Amino acid sequence: MLWVLVLGCLVLSAAIGVASDYPISPVPFTEVRFTGGVLYERQMTNLQVTLPFALKQLETSGRLRNFDLAADVMRRRRAGETNYQVKPPTEYPFDDSDVYKVIEGASYCLSLQYDPRLAQTLEEIIARVAAAQEPDGYLYTFRTMHPDSPGHPWIGHERWEKDPELSHELYNLGHLFEAGVAHYQATGSRSLLDVCIKAAELLWRDFGDGKRKIAPGHQVVEMGLVKLYRVTHDDRWLRLAKFFLDVRGYRNNPYSQDHKPVLEQTEAVGHAVRANYMYCGMADVAALTGDARYFDAITRIWQNVVSCKLHLTGGCGARAAGEAYGDNYELPHRCYNETCAAVAFLFWNHRMFLMTGDAKYMDAFERTLYNGALSGVSLSGDRFFYPNPLEYDGKSRFNHGHAGRAPWFGCACCPPNIMRLLASLGGYMYAVASNRVYVNLFAQSEANVPVLGQKVKLIQRTDYPWSGDIALLVYPERTAEFTLSIRVPCWVEGKPLPSDLYYYGDRVRTNWKVTVNGAHCGAVRSNDGYLSITRRWEPGDIIWIYFPMVPRRVLGNPHIVATRRQVALVRGPVVYAFEGLDNDGYVFDIVLPDSARISTEYRPDFFAKVPLLKVQGAFRTVYDDAGNKKLVRSGELIAIPYAWWANRDRSPMAVWVAEYPIFARPKLRPTLANKAKVSVSFARGGMSLEPINDKETPENAPIGSVANFDFWPRKGTKEWIIYEFTQPVTLRKTRVWWFDDTGIGECRLPAWWQILYKEGEQWKPVEPLDPYRIEKDHGVEVRFKPVTTTAIRLEIQLLEGYSAGVYEWQVE
16 A cells, blocks of 8 residues: 555654655645636635625624624723623634635635635635734634633633533634735735634643543634644644644543544444544545554554445535434434535545555545535525435425525534635645656636646646546656556546445446547556556646446345335435436336436436436336235336436425335325324424325334434423314324434433323313323324314323423324
8 A cells, every 4th residue: 555655755754753644645726727628617606605705794694793892892802891702693603714715715716716706705805804813813703702701611611621522612723823824825915824823822821732632622722723734834733733633532432423533433333523623634644654553553443434334425414413424224214414424525535545545445435526526505606505304305404494405504614614615626636756646626727737847738628527538638748758657546446435235226337438648558457447558658648538327226235224115316426416406396106117217318408408317117116905015117217417406396206215015105195194284282493394295104104214302402301292273173093103323312212201191272082992101112002082182192201301202292
């Protein structure tokens, strides 16, 4: 492995072993320009729409006002108003970080296309940030606004004391450091960089002696400190990055990866964004210190993710509870897969490649980029996903209280994260090691790549990822011998991902080929996943690459319960999804047998430039009058690229559909409960009431996909759910499916429950004919003496110290 070879020749400093850096150097994004195709269109929308939209949101959401208020509190207290303080007006102590990420993304945009007005706007924002920094370098608006007592439950009485929990003081600084470096590199201005250095000096005073062992509750400061080190060459910042990794493992808290020392961790656990940021920091420290132990640890963890915990779309962090990695093979369709986790996964994979030169990391990068990451922002550039599920019922408010894409969020980490990724995307296309140039991504573009003391211009002409035809034109300044290493994607070689987590369910042969100036080059794909061509390159040499792109069926590893007897469709690196808008309004009844014919189709409408998949010979399932499942032949079905879903009207969506009729889900007929008006005693923000009576139960939906309603964070209280009917109905039976998330959350089976009905203005208990049983994993049925009423109530006593919830409540 390249990492092992390089270790032998690294000259380490006496202080902490500062090595040169990664053995492979990425070509800066400022040297790569997209000229057409998907990535160009997304990057232009990012520049023209998302960036100004995000800048506006900083003002309208109050995030910039936090800095103004913090500065005003300091000014007024210095002037003699010693008790003056302001309650923070926004919701979260990490709101500062959104400002920093927008500055970072805007700085990348400036690097690509300089705009004096944008540069001035950033300086004005930075001045407001700097004004909120306390004299000793501390920068955290929630404390500065309210200094005499904690202005938020997540904040401790002393600085840093609650950072291992939820204060996010160090997290904010990590994003500040990344923004300061990006702004300095884009403009040469030190206005934000000096703020960063002042804050870093405080960290060194508070943590530099190693005595105050506080592990960041949300990682990212490690990455930020490394970037600060690269710009300033002050090894104190690298020492701090390493320190913040090494103090982990003493709190028994898997949520923030603080359950074991980082060098002993072997699998991805806990909050996925925290985890992926930490793995990036570990890679940076490994590269810069020469300590291979950090890289060995994240190599084990990466293998765990790609082999056991990654969705087909490249999304990770399946559990909504804790926004977390689940158990091995816990990959439900109604997953969480936060956009930030996908962005952080890209950062991590790129670092793994820079350390090893192994194409498998860029294979995983590509799968996530075109699916799990791009899905996070709309084609219009001003609507976003926080979670990225692989199935949607078309109505529930799964997206942090929104049904469909949202213009912004109270917790707004995802929009500026995808913005900064898109702005700097060109930096992932090429890399260089000595006389070897790596071609990692394919897109219509032009790049200037430094090789052996000269610039080599590389031009790609392609419509990738829609087409596998790629022309790579090579223009060295002068004739020179060097190696071009072209990634041959694992999807071409017979694997959807570089693991056995998914596999193709067909026998399609995909014979790829590469020629140079029309002649077969004679090179073969090596074990590192690259086809390497070494020759004396002349200006105008052309490499023709052909990766056949045909629609293919994908199946999941048998250990993945959610995908058993189901199939998904892919074409090249792109995962496809069925939306109800193209398929008679519903998609969960689809049956896609091996005999179905799948072809590529272009349409002159919303998806004019995008290849769709046309499916013929499929089936649909329906319930007959007796309630039995019946198979009917389907008309033509259409699948669209997954990242393009939810860009039109709301409708159901599914990536995975049934192979056999028994596993399909026909439309359920309306029920009394389904037609009733629902009210509850309590519902937290974003918690939808729709799962209570949406007709979906753990029995009629794939494991892990059925939605629930719960009363969290209320614990130990008496709660209720009411159904109101438009006219009196006679009821004699009820059935409840209880929600219990033991092991991942705080919901348990209730202490007791009962049914009441409304008589006049009074609520009266029904007379049960069966005991009120409390059981998990299946519906609990209770018959009672018939009652005629206009409303019925499910009363629930929560266990002391725990909450509770339901998957479904039916009445008959």
